[in-house]
Amino acid sequence: MIELVSESRCIQCNICVKACPDNVFDAVEAAAPVIARKADCQTCFLCELYCPADALFVSPLRDRDDPVDEADLVARGLLGSFARNMGWKNAKPRGTDKDLTYRMFEDRDI
Amino acid sequence: MSGPTHPAAAGPDLVADVLVIGGGPAGCWAALSAMEAGASVVLAEKGYVGTAGATAAGNSSIVYTLPASAGREKAIAQRVARGLGLVAADTVDRVFDEVYRQLNRLADWGYGFPKTEDGTSYRGSMRGVDYLRFLRQRLVKGGVRILDQSPALDLLVADGVVAGARGSDRRTGAPWTVRSAATVIASGGCAFLSGALGTRNLTGEGYLMAAEAGARFSGMDFTGQYGIAPRHTSVTKGIIYFWASFFDEAGARLESKGDRQDIVANGLGRGRVFAMLDKASPRVQSGMRSQANIFAPFDRLGIDPFTQRFEVELIYEGTVRGNGGLLIGRDTATDVPGLFAAGDAAAREEMAGATSGGGGPNASWALATGTWSGRAAAAFARGIGAAHGDRRAATPAPAAEGRGDAADTAAVRAAIQREILPLGRSFFRSTAGLEAASGALETAWRDAGALGRTDAIARRETQAMAATARWIVASARRRGESRGIHRLADRPARDDGQLHRILSGGLDRVFAAPVGARHMEAAE
Numbered sequence: 001m002i003e004l005v006s007e008s009r010c011i012q013c014n015i016c017v018k019a020c021p022d023n024v025f026d027a028v029e030a031a032a033p034v035i036a037r038k039a040d041c042q043t044c045f046l047c048e049l050y051c052p053a054d055a056l057f058v059s060p061l062r063d064r065d066d067p068v069d070e071a072d073l074v075a076r077g078l079l080g081s082f083a084r085n086m087g088w089k090n091a092k093p094r095g096t097d098k099d100l101t102y103r104m105f106e107d108r109d110i
Numbered sequence: 111m112s113g114p115t116h117p118a119a120a121g122p123d124l125v126a127d128v129l130v131i132g133g134g135p136a137g138c139w140a141a142l143s144a145m146e147a148g149a150s151v152v153l154a155e156k157g158y159v160g161t162a163g164a165t166a167a168g169n170s171s172i173v174y175t176l177p178a179s180a181g182r183e184k185a186i187a188q189r190v191a192r193g194l195g196l197v198a199a200d201t202v203d204r205v206f207d208e209v210y211r212q213l214n215r216l217a218d219w220g221y222g223f224p225k226t227e228d229g230t231s232y233r234g235s236m237r238g239v240d241y242l243r244f245l246r247q248r249l250v251k252g253g254v255r256i257l258d259q260s261p262a263l264d265l266l267v268a269d270g271v272v273a274g275a276r277g278s279d280r281r282t283g284a285p286w287t288v289r290s291a292a293t294v295i296a297s298g299g300c301a302f303l304s305g306a307l308g309t310r311n312l313t314g315e316g317y318l319m320a321a322e323a324g325a326r327f328s329g330m331d332f333t334g335q336y337g338i339a340p341r342h343t344s345v346t347k348g349i350i351y352f353w354a355s356f357f358d359e360a361g362a363r364l365e366s367k368g369d370r371q372d373i374v375a376n377g378l379g380r381g382r383v384f385a386m387l388d389k390a391s392p393r394v395q396s397g398m399r400s401q402a403n404i405f406a407p408f409d410r411l412g413i414d415p416f417t418q419r420f421e422v423e424l425i426y427e428g429t430v431r432g433n434g435g436l437l438i439g440r441d442t443a444t445d446v447p448g449l450f451a452a453g454d455a456a457a458r459e460e461m462a463g464a465t466s467g468g469g470g471p472n473a474s475w476a477l478a479t480g481t482w483s484g485r486a487a488a489a490f491a492r493g494i495g496a497a498h499g500d501r502r503a504a505t506p507a508p509a510a511e512g513r514g515d516a517a518d519t520a521a522v523r524a525a526i527q528r529e530i531l532p533l534g535r536s537f538f539r540s541t542a543g544l545e546a547a548s549g550a551l552e553t554a555w556r557d558a559g560a561l562g563r564t565d566a567i568a569r570r571e572t573q574a575m576a577a578t579a580r581w582i583v584a585s586a587r588r589r590g591e592s593r594g595i596h597r598l599a600d601r602p603a604r605d606d607g608q609l610h611r612i613l614s615g616g617l618d619r620v621f622a623a624p625v626g627a628r629h630m631e632a633a634e
């Protein structure tokens with residue numbers, strides 16, 4: 001589930017509030033959004049793509065809390081990693097044409 | 111937890127030729143083709159068009175083959191073989207034709223399909239979130255009115271004809287109304303809040319609303335569908351396990367008849383199960399890595415899945431990668447005039463037969479039936495004429511106000527899940543287990559109806575799950591054999607005397623009954 005909205009990185013654009021498919025965030029006047037309905041989070045990682053500031057972190061654990069430390073995530077290269085791996089920049093897909101999925105399908109008839 | 115945080119102001123009150131409910135691939139293609147046919151279109155989505163639904167979070171392979179080619183023949187033959195007697199080859203061919211045509215158009219519009227090393231444009235796999243964002247932009251440019259975060263909750267019906275829908279804005283609680291001449295249900299499948307990837311919103315309201323208007327279902331028996339995920343994660347991406355070995359806790363290799371889901375299910379019957387992707391060549395590994403959602407759990411948990419064993423579980427996927435849904439005819443019309451259905455919301459035995467349509471068939475079906483439903487809805491709207499907004503329309507089943515609160519909602523949901531999610535209920539079915547589930551679900555259905563209106567969305571989601579669970583169990587009880595993803599412990603063999611589809615429906619009284627496999631054409 002979503003674990004972090006980094007207040008130092010967030011530029012308060014509220015894109016995550018709009019684009020989360022499960023309406024997990026609430027906008028806050030002149031501040032970073034808050035995680036208001038964490039139990040509704042479907043652990044899809046997609047808010048990370050839409051965040052232009054790499055300010056969000058989603059733990060892969062869907063059914064339990066997983067407290068995180070921002071400095072540790074940065075040190076491990078995880079903050080913003082989903083967007084980087086997908087080629088998204090500034091809330092836009094830039095990696096569609098670089099997808100190598102076809103290599104799986106060459107291997108055998110699946 | 112999905113309740114409004116602000117007092118409800120009135121939301122939009124709109125009139126449109128076509129209303130599309132649900133904005134995954136089926137809904138986006140429906141809106142696009144209705145728009146291209148000249149209709150005014152509103153697209154209402156529970157979440158956000160672009161990130162909501164199973165495709166957005168999951169990505170999907172899709173079947174792209176040249177019409178009348180050897181590749182096409184092979185793809186059809188594979189479908190027919192895997193469908194175990196229930197696939198209609200001509201329907202599959204028609205679906206693949208539409209996919210071929212539309213993906214070519216997508217390329218013409220500038221969608222960035224990747225190229226293989228030899229320079230061929232590869233169109234057999236879609237990055238869900240990129241694909242849907244692209245479609246969203248196309249819709250916005252074409253003038254489709256998109257209502258995000260706006261679940262539809264009730265259909266409007268005028269003189270037996272569907273005339274739009276009402277819903278609620280989940281951010282504000284504001285009610286909205288769209289009066290339309292034709293309506294497309296593209297709200298996806300129902301996965302009962304199991305936690306499978308991208309399925310939080312897939313709770314079956316489209317089914318429930320359609321049933322209240324009188325629509326029937328098919329294929330609810332073929333719903334014993336689970337996805338493999340690294341334990342405690344959401345990522346039910348089954349494809350990688352083609353290259354996996356499975357182990358028990360002591361490290362002994364697990365083998366069993368059937369596919370990889372069967373190996374895991376049988377292993378889980380005896381204890382914990384672990385996997386390692388030890389059969390993937392470096393080239394296949396690079397292909398897997400390219401689907402970042404597959405690797406988010408591994409990278410974030412510090413696991414190297416190619417050399418380390420990781421624990422796995424099975425998560426229920428219901429009609430998302432199972433096959434049940436609204437019964438539709440050739441042009442996607444349901445039983446009810448003015449109401450069409452597409453994608454996972456529609457029954458798809460003709461495409462997927464008795465096995466899961468994941469791995470290409472379902473994405474293909476969503477694109478094709480989406481396209482057809484938008485076209486058919488636009489034509490229906492032209493027939494109704496511009497004055498449709500003046501019809502007197504009402505919701506077909508004004509539900510009595512109950513008194514249950516959020517705690518009751520959670521309890522009813524848990525009661526429904528107990529009868530559907532466990533492997534012992536839906537993977538390994540038995541006559542006795544289905545009978546027990548049937549009784550418990552009658553209670554759950556009544557309890558769901560008695561929930562209070564403080565959170566109308568949660569109430570409708572819960573009712574829809576209860577209704578869908580009852581159609582599933584009633585249909586499964588009518589299939590006295592094992593076939594594909596309906597596995598009946600006390601009738602483990604296939605019986606080709608039962609090569610029929612099972613139709614179901616009903617609200618306070620549920621029914622399920624077999625019909626001929628080619629019922630839909632016979633009915634036309």
Ligand SMILES: Cc1cc2nc3c(=O)[nH]c(=O)nc-3n(C[C@H](O)[C@H](O)[C@H](O)COP(=O)(O)OP(=O)(O)OC[C@H]3O[C@@H](n4cnc5c(N)ncnc54)[C@H](O)[C@@H]3O)c2cc1C
Pocket residue numbers: 131132133134135136137154155156157162163164165166168169170171172260261262263296297298299306307308309311312313314315316337345346347427430431452453454455467468469470471472473474476
């Ligand atoms: C992990 C995973 C991987 C998959 N991989 C493949 C694959 O490789 N190949 C393949 O062919 N298939 C695959 N599938 C199946 C495929 O994703 C679906 O068949 C496809 O998404 C169906 O499209 P759809 O538009 O019908 O439904 P969805 O994409 O699920 O969209 C339905 C939409 O309706 C919305 N909705 C729900 N209720 C309401 C309401 N009351 N009001 C308004 N909107 C509502 C939802 O929010 C959602 O956005 C996969 C599924 C999963 C879960």
Ligand code: SF4
Pocket residue numbers: 005006009010011012013014015016017032033050051052053054055056
């Ligand atoms: S998308 Fe990122 S930058 Fe924008 S409000 Fe959300 S967290 Fe802040």
Ligand code: SF4
Pocket residue numbers: 001002019020021022023024040041042043044045046047048058
């Ligand atoms: S992971 Fe998905 S559901 Fe959770 S907050 Fe992010 S976008 Fe929303």
